[in-house]
Amino acid sequence: xxxxxxxxxxxxxxxxxxxxxxxxxxxxxxxxxxxxxxxxxxxxxxxxxxxxxxxxxxxxxxxxxxxxxxxxxxxxxxxxxxxxxxxxxxxxxxxxxxxxxxxxxxxxxxxxxxxxxxxxxxxxxxxxxxxxxxxxxxxxxxxxxxxxxxxxxxxxxxxxxxxxxxxxxxxxxxxxxxxxxxxxxxxxxxxxxxxxxxxxxxxxxxxxxxxxxxxxxxxxxxxxxxxxx
Numbered sequence: 275x276x277x278x279x280x281x282x283x284x285x286x287x288x289x290x291x292x293x294x295x296x297x298x299x300x301x302x303x304x305x306x307x308x309x310x311x312x313x314x315x316x317x318x319x320x321x322x323x324x325x326x327x328x329x330x331x332x333x334x335x336x337x338x339x340x341x342x343x344x345x346x347x348x349x350x351x352x353x354x355x356x357x358x359x360x361x362x363x364x365x366x367x368x369x370x371x372x373x374x375x376x377x378x379x380x381x382x383x384x385x386x387x388x389x390x391x392x393x394x395x396x397x398x399x400x401x402x403x404x405x406x407x408x409x410x411x412x413x414x415x416x417x418x419x420x421x422x423x424x425x426x427x428x429x430x431x432x433x434x435x436x437x438x439x440x441x442x443x444x445x446x447x448x449x450x451x452x453x454x455x456x457x458x459x460x461x462x463x464x465x466x467x468x469x470x471x472x473x474x475x476x477x478x479x480x481x482x483x484x485x486x487x488x489x490x491x492x493x494x495x496x497x498x499x500x501x502x503x
Contacts, residue, residue: 278441280432282448285403296445297411304444305329307421307435310344311402312373312454312475313428314421314435316443317344319414320354323385329417330387332442335424341388342375342396342460344416346409354395354415356381362463371401373454373475377462388417394464404449420457428457 283291296306303325306317316333318325320343330337345351348366351358355378358366362376380388380395389395398418400406405416420428421435429435432448459474 278436278444278446280436280446280448283404285449288403288407291404291407293408293411296408296447299444300325300412300414300416303328305332305442307432307439307443307446308408309402309404309447309449310373310400310418310454312456312458314430314432315344315416315418316421317416317418319412320388320417321383321385321414323387326385326387326417329419332439333419333422333424335419337387338390339424340390340392340394340396341417341419342398342458343388344400344405344418345397346413347399350409350413350415351397351399352381354381354384354397355379359463359466361466361468365461365463365468369476371399371406373456373458374398375458375460375472377460377464377471379464394462396460398458404447430455 281292300306300317300319303319303322305325305328307314308317316329318329320326329341335341343354345354357379362378365374365376375396375398377394377396380393384395408416422428423438429438432446435443436446454475456475457472459470459476460472462469462471
């Protein structure tokens with residue numbers, strides 16, 4: 275793949291998607307815009323520091339603001355977090371894969387810029403067909419910051435993303451018919467008691483509704499603490 279372009283994919287053609295090429299682009303520091311179950315994300319190899327720097331540049335993002343990531347599974351999660359607090363496990367069991375981002379202490383493998391130099395990293399597992407299929411070819415966490423210039427509205431149309439970022443982005447995946455319309459709910463578990471940093475696709479009251487035992491701590495609601503926009 276050469277030059278910036280839009281790649282149109284349809285769910286019915288999932289078996290012939292050129293995802294080896296997309297994975298190769300990411301492995302060489304490329305930037306893609308891709309669909310998720312929430313909104314379009316901007317993706318780079320989350321463990322490639324140069325690619326992460328490029329991502330911050332094209333978004334005009336403040337280096338003090340963190341960027342969340344997607345992982346394929348719990349095995350990949352272990353590469354980006356240093357520990358998993360027990361309070362996180364039932365949230366993961368109930369809502370992963372799904373639109374719930376959980377903030378953990380970051381591992382040393384994570385570039386400091388992704389944590390906003392806080393030492394913490396937001397992570398989720400996505401159920402979206404494109405993301406699941408891409409992870410069959412791409413063996414690294416993928417950044418999942420909203421497709422927008424930092425502070426602006428999330429862009430939901432491939433043409434708008436392409437027009438906004440121009441040559442700053444290498445590839446826009448056009449699967450807008452399978453896109454969600456709300457950002458993920460963000461929960462910080464680093465302090466032991468869950469804190470809601472952003473209300474999103476999963477209603478806050480439903481986060482623990484399928485748990486058999488009560489939480490060890492009260493849920494603290496901090497709706498203005500948006501970690502990724």
